[in-house]
Amino acid sequence: MLVGTLFALAAGLMWGLVFVAPSLLPDYPAAMLAFGRYLAFGLIALPLVWLDRARMAQFTRADWIEAAKLSLVGNVLYYICLAAAIQRAGGPLPTMIIGTLPVVIAICSNLRDARRDGRLPWLRLLPSLALIAAGIGCVNQVEIAHLRADPQADLGRYATGALLAVAAVACWTWYPLRNADWLRAHADRSPRSWATAQGVATLPMAVVGFAGVWIWNAATAQPLAMPFGPTPGLFVGLMVAIGLFASWLGTMCWNEASQRLPTTLVGQLIVFETLSALAYAFLLRGQWPAPATLLGVALLVAGVAWALRVRPEPAQAAQAHAT
Template sequence: MHHPATQHNLGKGIACGVGAGALWGLVFLAPELIRNFSALEMACGRYVLYGLFAAVMVAPRWQVLSHTVSLRTWWTLSWLSFAGNTAYYVLLSSAVKNGGITSTTLVIGFLPVLVTLVGSRDKDALPLRQLLPSILLCLTGAACIGWQAMHAHAHSVARAPFVGLLCAVAALGSWTLYAVGNSRALVRQRHFSAHDWNLLTGLATGAQNVVLLPLALLLDSTAHGLEQWRNFALVSAGVALLASIAGNALWNRMNQLLPLTLVGQMILFETLFSLCYGFIWEQRLPSGMETLAFGCVVLSVLLCVRAHRKPAAAA
């Protein structure tokens, strides 16, 4: 599906992947800032505003852009928006709530591996044996993070472990489906820029969450004060602009520059940055196991980049 990457594309693509991970990592701070709201309300707040911002930004070019968006394109955007945004966020939140952080972290840690395995079947992809060292390090890093989560939450009791595990596996499948589908859609729809594709995704995601918003409000019986709603609006707007508008645009641009086998490794940066932000928020240094996980993540990406650099240099 991808043409062989050049050295120039590798550098730009990796920079975009790191930037997307840095912005997406901020999402993990949002629940700490607006604790009194449910996960579904947080999702609706973020994605409705994502849709509104996207509508404002796409409006000046809509007359030209609308002629290139077919019904098939809208269908692609709709299922990608549902799989990668709405469904993933709700499933992930449900997994943590029912099964705890430990099992969820371990399951979601397989994301880069799954995407890399799927990408290895693409045309011009590197043989899987060349990616094996990177995949093994990725798994080691995920195991370290899971072990740390298990140690930190040893005394917590999961409400429904089996339900939580099912939700985590479903979230893993949902985002893998999005990552692979979005990468391949961008290859097919090269007449759209990464920014335009992101704005169109925002319109589809926003429309879905406008429908879900009344349900989210109905299910929440907690009374919220004016200041809490103000904080909710500010945090939702910040996450929508930084993570959804800017972060997704960088991710889409990266998809246009890198092969899918390397795209899978870039997902690790979201975990890396979210952990860094968590340490800053908690005002502490990483533990030995967390430091080992950091090292595995960085080395995994470096080995994957090195494996792709050889054919890029030849090209």
């Protein structure tokens, strides 16, 4: 339990970095950020395939297809939605919406994995859901007040960002559940090798996607300079850093945690990513969070902490408890 929790903490600290790039590169389209990140991830994974070739040879065609599915939804689609959400709504609100993942994943796991991992009693989850909803509401109120004070603010753009963040939640609810299924079914396989396999599976998508962005920009006469945009050094540096730390190393740490902890528990530990991302967002703003924002963060953490106290029970025991 302790080792698995520490791995989840390390993954959260590194995954928080992915919230930085859209704020530092506001002139870059979300698709370019996503494909650039995973192009770097895939290139980093290539030499790792050679170093780990004995274990990589154990993966079957079905395993590679599964890695491609996980990469498409959990990597590419997720980050396109997230980057676009941050660029439209700022950092705090999308981060808080993503912060609902622990409980969303727990609920989904509760519905599908009760026989394997036990079931969380629904009544015991209700207080955590209420706390998380209140926390998101507090942060949303602060961000809307900030927008109303800005005469150039676009509330429609802000609302679109919130919807994109919800889409990102959907992508990353599916990913850890499906990823945990594979890891639990293949307990003899290396989580590091599985992370590398997902990086390699992402590479062809990233190459095609990045080329597509380039062609689209040329066809529509976009002012964005290709291939690396107006600040090539910052773009390449961020993509390499995020590809190495957030994509490969973060995925490896998450896989280690997923093999050691029940899905309902490991899903809730994504709160570490939320707290890291919020800290990075306000560091970039160069200001302390407003009191209502701090209250919202505290409510979110309290809600997840409350949920962590609820231990899975065998399905029959949980049903008896609910009645």
